[in-house]
Amino acid sequence: MQEGCIEWKLDEKENINSLEELARHGARVMLRIALNDEIKEFMEKGETLRDEEGRRLVYRNGYHREREIQTGIGPIKVKQPRVDSRKAEVKFNSKILPKYMRRTESIDAFIPILYLNGVSTGDFSEVMEGLLGKGKGVSANTVVRLKAEWEKEYAEWRKRDLSAKRYCYIWADGIYLKHRDEEDEKSCILVVIGVNENGDKEFLAIDSGIRESALSWKEVLLGLRERGMEEPKLAIGDGGMGFWSALREVYPQTREQRCWVHKTANVLNQLPKKLHPMAKKMLQEIYLSPDKAQAERGIGRFVNVFEDKYPKAVKSLTKDAEELLTFYDFPAAHFQHIRTTNPIESSFSTIRLRTKKMRNCGNRKTTLAMLYKLSQQVEKGWRKLRGFKEIPYVLEGMPYLDGSRMENAVV
Template sequence: MRFLIDEIVREGARRMLTVALEAEVDQYITELGGQRDGAGRRLVVRNGRHRPRTVALAAGPLEVAAPRVNDKRVDETTGERQRFSSKILAPWCRKSPKISEVLPLLYLHGLLSGDFVPVMEQFLGSSAGLSPATVTRLTQQWTADHAAFQRGDLAESDYVSADAVHPKICLSQTHSCLLVLMGVRVDGAKELIAITGGLRESTESWADLLRDCRRRGLCDPMLVVGDGVMGLWRALAEVFPQARHQRCWVHKTRNVSNSLPKSALSGAKKALQEICNAEDRTHAEKVIEAFAKTYGAKFPKAVAKITEDRDEPLAFYDFPAEHWIHLRTTNPIESTFSTVRLRTEVTRGAGSPVAALAMVFKLVESAQGRWRAITGAHLVSLVRAGARFENGVLVEREEQAA
């Protein structure tokens, strides 16, 4: 029964494709039917059919004999004969565009190029157009896509999250990492701003990336969220001196916990969560003081990591309360790269540095469609316009109050 259903589906798809090809040729001939030679004969006429060929479609492999066109017109500029080329089924085509689109996605998510033939042959019923070389050729487009992305306009981006990740891929140098920037557009949607290779999260690497973003139209962000690596903050002070800094609370909690014994972790983590989730800055500062009194004598290093730079971890309180959940941490970047790590574990590397970076870009671009938009998107424009917020609440401007 299943075999019969598959045959019916394939036959229906074959007939639809044949009808579409015939209609395309008929339209072409009709449009050029008025062009004739000196003897009055039509220059564009039907000329039978091409040899049958197998084309891989979602419905399965289909044998198609495309109609031929005899076009006797001559290009006046080049002197060459004109040729009819079908937009539905190109002469070189052995698989539908949908199949071509899904192959790189399957490769990105873990299917090796050498596995395409046995796997897809079982699914489509044919191995036509599914050689490893075909898949590799398709992936070359990723490099061009990444280069075009790196030239995109960033004038609409704000609220930047920055992080450096260390996936197990082949980059240009031994201590290389990936520098990633994620931003928020005026409509509240999150977007990938930039992704490139850097050396040890150094100030120079971050500064080069930020300068490139500035050339692409990125203005001083209202807030930049990042971890405690100093290279980022020094580069920001050089390139975007007006941008405020917000330390990631996930990284902050991790750093403080590393300075505490296991016996004190439970209570300390609850206190840190209370600071991060306090209803306003006043309550957060009270919890910090209590934390310092409780742990200051025994664990001064852990307490210093909270008290010495308290303004940066609490910067998010000066922005809309609806945005707080998005501004406390860079975790969206790290969670996105779980897909990258899954892929690199399968491939044991990604070839050349250029291919590795392009593959990571396409993985992140694929995940971007699932990123959660910022809550209270209508407030983003107010923040960019310079509106002032205190403890998450909009404060009326002085000129308006006057």
């Protein structure tokens, strides 16, 4: 057997006649090994725990009743080893297979995706059966119960305290999804993502607003401030004036960075398609310039080339010229993160794309809960901000010039 591999044999009682069944069998074997290793480690830690008569306080006690776990490769039957303890404060809780677990996280994450893409509650069983096998779907009652649980989780999440962390940067954007809610057929979902002092990104707000209005954004930002979020050093967003107006009122000291992806699209909209490749290249050369002075010269060249024939395109660029280049006053390692609202765009792009082609999403309350649930899954896949060790310097107010620290500058 090759080193580093685990050898396993098929149970003679099992009929393996498809690749999916083989995969499930392998998953059962690997799960059994992982559970046994987890219990073995727990038992070794409890080896010294004895009562007055020398009997072990932590001991194996057979198996729990067999249960079926719904996974992305279909249902897997599991008999989990039982561990009992005579000491109340010493309890075994499996991290691999938590108590009452019936579905893996990938299945739970798929439910809100289906819902946001227009699958009705009554259709869930049929859709999930196509994924998990005949008779293994998720019932309408289960979906209704999950929606209620997630709405409660979301309500608690949006009230959580934020004072224990410091947030260096925030990204803000409005996501438009269609709803079945007749009172608000196309409300805007206002999303804020922040990065804390450790370089970890997290969703700070997912709320419903009225067309990205200043009033709606003000309500979101006031909510963050009331929950303890201190003034971030930089906010990144598109050119929508509602957010910037609210930001200046709630967090007046926060610097502003316009999103280059949004700005590029806005400028190109004012130009003939035949000029798009040329203009796009010129815009990229601006924001990829090594320093602010060169970027400013790039803006000057763009003005000289297009101003006479396409003044609207030039105005779209120059009216936010200062805010487009704010990122040069922050660490160079952060440039690629803080030039755009990509963290929000990438998180919701699939949902936004698909809902345009399918039936409308559910009502506003349920949609917010579903987006919250998806956000928790998205966060798990995020990496730390590149150059996160620079964040404490930014929070302390260290000045930067073209991405480099100015150590001797007076703060």
